[in-house]
Amino acid sequence: MTAPGERNASSTYDVRVWAVTRVVGKRATTYRLRWEVGLRRHSRSFSTRALADSTRSELVGASRRGEAFDRESGLPQSRVARERSITWWAWSLTYVDLKWSALAPISRRSLAEALIDVTLQSSGSFPGRPDTAELRRAMYQWAYHAQRRASGPPTAEIGAAVRWLERASPALASFDDASNMRAILAALARRQDGAPAAATTVARKRAVLHNALELAVEHRRLPSNPLSRVSWKGPRVDDMLDARSVVNPDQARALLAAVADQGPRGQRLTAFFALMYYAALRPSEATAVTLDDLDLPVRGWGELHLARSDAEVSGRWSDSGQRSSRHLKHRARGHVRVVPLPPPLVAHLRAHVAEFHIRPGERLFRGVYGGTVNAATYTNVWRRAREAALSPAEQASPLARRPYDLRHTAVSTWLAAGVDSAQVAAWAGHSVAVLHRVYAHVVSGRSDVARSRIEAMLDE
Incomplete structure (x- = not known):
């Protein structure tokens, strides 16, 4: 029953x-806020105490000002x-603008890809829906590219798709419905062809959605x-190294020789692959090395x-519009890894510098x-090297299937x-926690060596 002075049965001033x-919890610590509106109890959980306290202050302040509360x-x-009053579409554009300047080009592209999937799923079957490929193109080329959107309105080719997305987008508040959220998560777990997406892709897109809602x-x-x-x-994301992908020294030397045997293109890349095998460089790091770094x-x-x-990514996602170098992965700007x-x-690199007259x-x-x-060039060279250096059984196995496996071999x-x-971890450029997770079997395999050393010291 509505108390005197209340607007209608859907609102009340009775708030505690x-x-x-x-x-x-088992996975994380959260902060729960509970309150009562009329006879109905409500609760919300927050990832930080600051967010919970902020919302509590807002509720208490509104109650003290005599503002009516919605019962539902x-x-x-x-x-x-x-x-x-705000739709998911409007908030997603705001979110892109908030994040854009702090993101690397490849992260900007990943952000756009995740938001596109969320927007397509949440928009549903609003009348007049354009072709899905056209909707994706409108978001990828303009809406979720902050610089393109700031430079002017969409082109005529994608204008109709953008207008449909504006009309079809639901209220951001609709994301509070569990069934809607489950449908969106299910969409993130599928590729465009309907097949299951890779676990790392799903985790990455879910992280973008979580961050967008957290900022909301x-x-x-x-x-x-x-x-x-x-x-x-x-x-489940299984990022533990597959031990079958690691090559032994004889196999590594044979693969490098097979690279060099591919003529000028292979000869220019022999030291490139050697850097990954001997120094655990990522391909994106090896391409950026200059003579002054050595x-x-x-x-x-x-x-x-x-x-x-x-990192190889289209120049469309960089500030300059061109592919350019950036600071090291997971490291602050200016950090130098020795x-x-x-x-x-050293012999490989000295020979490379002399042969190709690097200044x-x-x-x-x-x-x-x-x-x-x-990437297309060095991947093709590596594929040919595997065919030349490995047996048919080894070629069919995960052994050095990707150039990146040379980095895994170096760390192992x-x-x-x-x-x-x-x-x-310092040499490889990642944290000790990641090292232990990815190379767990290698770390655990050192226990016998550690015990022998301890025993030797005790004997002394």
């Missing part, structure tokens, strides 16, 4: 707000009106993140001072015609040789 409580949502009428909470567009209230498990003595160990990465270069690698400041690796080495070699995990 309790203190925030800390909830320790448990929120002040002013907030209900604000949340219902921060900007007071949602009371809490609805994704945190949906019990849904995507495909210390190559005539004898003994050398050293690499790595400060850049050159990597030791064993004598065999100070120049990149080590260029195409036959002087251009940047791209360092660990098997007894190098401290922290040192290996």
Whole structure:
């Protein structure tokens, strides 16, 4: 029954707000806010205490100002009106603008790909729907590209698709419905052809959605993140190294020789693959190495001072519109990773510098015609090298299937040789936690060596 002075049966002034409580779960600690509107109880969970306290302050403040609360949502009428006034489409564009400047080009592309899937699923079957390929093109080329959108309205070719997306987009508040959220998550778990998506792809897209909704909470567009209230498990990400992909020294030498045997194109890439095998570089890091980064003595160990990465992604996602180098993956701008270069690698690099007349400041690796080495080129060279150097059974196995497996081989070699995990992680350019997770079987395999060393010390 509505109390005197209340507007209608859907709202009330009878509000009680309790203190925030800390909830320790198996996966994470959350902060729960509980309050009562009329005789109906409401609760929300937040990832941080600050968000929970902020929402509590808003509820208490609205109650003290004499504002009516909506019985259904448990929120002040002013907030209900604000949340219902913004659509997912409008918020997703705002989200892109908020994130754009801090993202690397490849992350910008990943952000757009995730938002496209969410938008297509949430828009449903609104009348007049254009072709899906046209909708994707409109979002990929304009809507979810902050610079393109800021430069002017969409072209005539995609204008109709953009207008349909504006009309078809549901209210952001509709994401609070668990069934809607489950449908969106299911869409993220599928590829465009309907086949199951890779586990890493699903995890990456879910992370984008979670962050978009988390920022919506921060900007007071949602009371809490609805994704945190949906019990849904995507495909499990198995990032542990497959030991079958690691090559032994004889196989590595044979593969490098097979690369060199492919004429000018292969000869220009022999030292490229050697950097991955001996120094655990990522392909994007090897392409960015210049002569100035190297210390190559005539004898003994050398050293690499790595400060850049050159991930291959279309220039459309960079600020300059061209492909360019950036700071190292998962590292602050300006960070330099120092990597030791064993004598065999020093010999490869010195020979490469001499043969191709690399001068100070120049990149080590260029195409036959002087251009940047791209993934298609070095992947094709590696495929041919496997065919020449490996037996049919080995070719059918995961053994060195990707050039990236040479990096895995280098890290595994360092660990098997007894190098401290922290040192290996520093050389490889990732955290100790990631090292132990990805190379768990290599780390555990060192237990016998560790016990022998401890026993020897005790005997002394």
